[in-house]
Amino acid sequence: MSEPDVSTVDINGFPTRIWRKGSGAPLGFLAGFGGLPRWVPFLDRLAERRTVIVPSLPGFPGGDRGHSVLDTHLDWLLAVRQVIQAAGLQGADLAGSSVGASMAAEMAALWPESVRRLALIAPFGLYDEAEPPLDPWAQRADQVAGLMCADPETWKALKAVPEGANSVEWPIEQTRAVEASARIFWPLGNTRLEKRLPLVKAPTLLLWGEQDRVMPRSYAARIAAALGGPHEISHHSRRRPPGRTRPAGYGGRRNAVLGGMIQCRLIPVPSPFST
Numbered sequence: 001m002s003e004p005d006v007s008t009v010d011i012n013g014f015p016t017r018i019w020r021k022g023s024g025a026p027l028g029f030l031a032g033f034g035g036l037p038r039w040v041p042f043l044d045r046l047a048e049r050r051t052v053i054v055p056s057l058p059g060f061p062g063g064d065r066g067h068s069v070l071d072t073h074l075d076w077l078l079a080v081r082q083v084i085q086a087a088g089l090q091g092a093d094l095a096g097s098s099v100g101a102s103m104a105a106e107m108a109a110l111w112p113e114s115v116r117r118l119a120l121i122a123p124f125g126l127y128d129e130a131e132p133p134l135d136p137w138a139q140r141a142d143q144v145a146g147l148m149c150a151d152p153e154t155w156k157a158l159k160a161v162p163e164g165a166n167s168v169e170w171p172i173e174q175t176r177a178v179e180a181s182a183r184i185f186w187p188l189g190n191t192r193l194e195k196r197l198p199l200v201k202a203p204t205l206l207l208w209g210e211q212d213r214v215m216p217r218s219y220a221a222r223i224a225a226a227l228g229g230p231h232e233i234s235h236h237s238r239r240r241p242p243g244r245t246r247p248a249g250y251g252g253r254r255n256a257v258l259g260g261m262i263q264c265r266l267i268p269v270p271s272p273f274s275t
Contacts, residue, residue, distance in 0.1 A: 091115075101123030147213050
């Protein structure tokens, strides 16, 4: 697995990493809880037929301390809007997982021209008292791996200190990412995204893991009912979230299935998502 090209843009005075790999029409990916401290096989699967562009969100790995100047939800939305534009993703297809999926949906709702088509993987931002999502920020550190992945070892491999990394800075960066996501979704993970979903007109693919322990599966139907454009839902038996993969060679079939789900609906094929 080769490494992606790396560039840096300035967002609110902080350097922000942009990963890029592959060829073809651009496809953006906004990472989920904890961000992406390393490139993963799932993105390689997407890069087989697309130019995959992965911008870091403020405060997440590659986003420095950009979250420290974002005080309101509007601040976050404007910052992510800047990131999307700086990454060259204006008008492109956009996918995201949990945190990133919520932001991708917000971009499509508030700036419809900025997103062509969407793939949302169990987005955060909704809350139902009758069936509340699990609060990942309230869990002990040793419990998080089992919540983020069906196989906890997958999460641990993602978070393992890579060779050559600063052993002191690495855990600080990971903690910063959790703090950044907490700033977006505090309290209760509810940004009232559901109110803005009717503004989303882009064709949308919803992906949900059958073993997802954070966002109840019923939320997929809630989101689908609220969306203002064409959509479809796909449940998968082994996922949470697809970006959380072990090093190359592990979980290849699962990555291929999930990558293929997004590919087949975000590239021209005979489907509602091909126009």
